[in-house]
Amino acid sequence: MLGKDHLLIAAILSIPLLFRAIDYIPSSFFIVLFIFVGICIGSLLPDVDAPDAAINHPFIRGKHTGWSKYIAKLNPVVSKITRIFMRPVAWIMKNQIKNLDTSHRGAFHSLQGISLLSIFWTTFTAIVCLIVLLILKMNIFILMAFPVGLFIGSVIHLLEDSFTARGITWNYPKHFTLRGNVKTMSEYKAKQEDLKWKEKASFVLLYFLVTSIMIFLFVSSVWLTLLFLIIQIFLAFPIFSVKPHSNGS
Numbered sequence: 001m002l003g004k005d006h007l008l009i010a011a012i013l014s015i016p017l018l019f020r021a022i023d024y025i026p027s028s029f030f031i032v033l034f035i036f037v038g039i040c041i042g043s044l045l046p047d048v049d050a051p052d053a054a055i056n057h058p059f060i061r062g063k064h065t066g067w068s069k070y071i072a073k074l075n076p077v078v079s080k081i082t083r084i085f086m087r088p089v090a091w092i093m094k095n096q097i098k099n100l101d102t103s104h105r106g107a108f109h110s111l112q113g114i115s116l117l118s119i120f121w122t123t124f125t126a127i128v129c130l131i132v133l134l135i136l137k138m139n140i141f142i143l144m145a146f147p148v149g150l151f152i153g154s155v156i157h158l159l160e161d162s163f164t165a166r167g168i169t170w171n172y173p174k175h176f177t178l179r180g181n182v183k184t185m186s187e188y189k190a191k192q193e194d195l196k197w198k199e200k201a202s203f204v205l206l207y208f209l210v211t212s213i214m215i216f217l218f219v220s221s222v223w224l225t226l227l228f229l230i231i232q233i234f235l236a237f238p239i240f241s242v243k244p245h246s247n248g249s
C-alpha cells in the first residue's frame with residue numbers, strides 16, 4: 001500500500017473515536033491532538049524498513065499537498081530517530097531470533113517489532129519532557145500522548161498490510177500470517193486496471209470511509225463508537241478475504 005493509503009485509512013479509522021473522546025474527557029483537546037498526530041505518523045512508521053517509503057521522505061507519495069504536508073514535514077525527523085532505535089531493537093530481537101530478517105515486512109512489520117520501537121519512543125519522549133521540566137521548568141508531559149498514538153498508528157499499519165496478498169506475520173518469527181486479496185500498486189503496477197474492485201487498495205479506503213462516516217453520524221457514545229470500530233474492522237476481513245495462514249506459506 002502507498003503511504004497516502006496508510007495515512008488516510010488510519011485518519012479515517014481514528015477520527016470518529018477521537019472526536020467522541022474530546023466530549024468524554026474534558027479539556028482533552030491537546031491530548032487527542034497529539035494522539036492523532038502520533039497515529040498519522042505511526043501509520044507510516046513500520047515502513048521505515050523500506051527505503052522508498054513515505055516515512056523516509058519529506059513527502060507522501062501522491063499526497064504532498066493540503067493538510068498532510070504538515071505531517072510530511074515531521075516524517076524525516078521521526079524516521080531518523082526511529083532508525084537510531086532500530087539498532088538496539090534489532091539487537092534485542094537478534095538475541096532471541098537467529099537469522100533476523102530486518103528487510104521490508106520482516107521483523108519491524110510484527111507486533112514485537114512495533115512494540116519495542118514504541119517502548120524506545122515512549123522512553124525518549126519521557127526523557128525529553130523531564131529535561132524540559134528540569135531546565136526550563138515547563139511541564140510538557142502532555143507530549144506523552146504522541147508515542148501512544150505512534151503505537152496505535154503502527155498497529156493500524158499492520159492491519160492495513162494484512163489486507164494485501166503478501167500479508168503480515170504478526171508474531172514474527174513464528175508463522176501467524178494474516179493475508180488478504182488486495183494487490184498493491186508497488187507489486188501490481190501494470191495490472192491495476194485489470195484488478196477486481198475487491199483487489200484494489202482504493203476500495204479498502206472507500207470501505208473504511210463509508211463505514212466511519214456512518215459510525216460518526218449515528219453513534220454518539222465513545223464506547224459504542226469503539227465497539228462499532230472493532231465490528232467495522234472484523235467485517236472487513238471476509239470482504240477482503242483476509243485469512244490466517246499458520247504454516248507460513
Ligand SMILES: [Zn+2]
Nearest residue numbers: 046047109161
Ligand atoms: Zn508496510
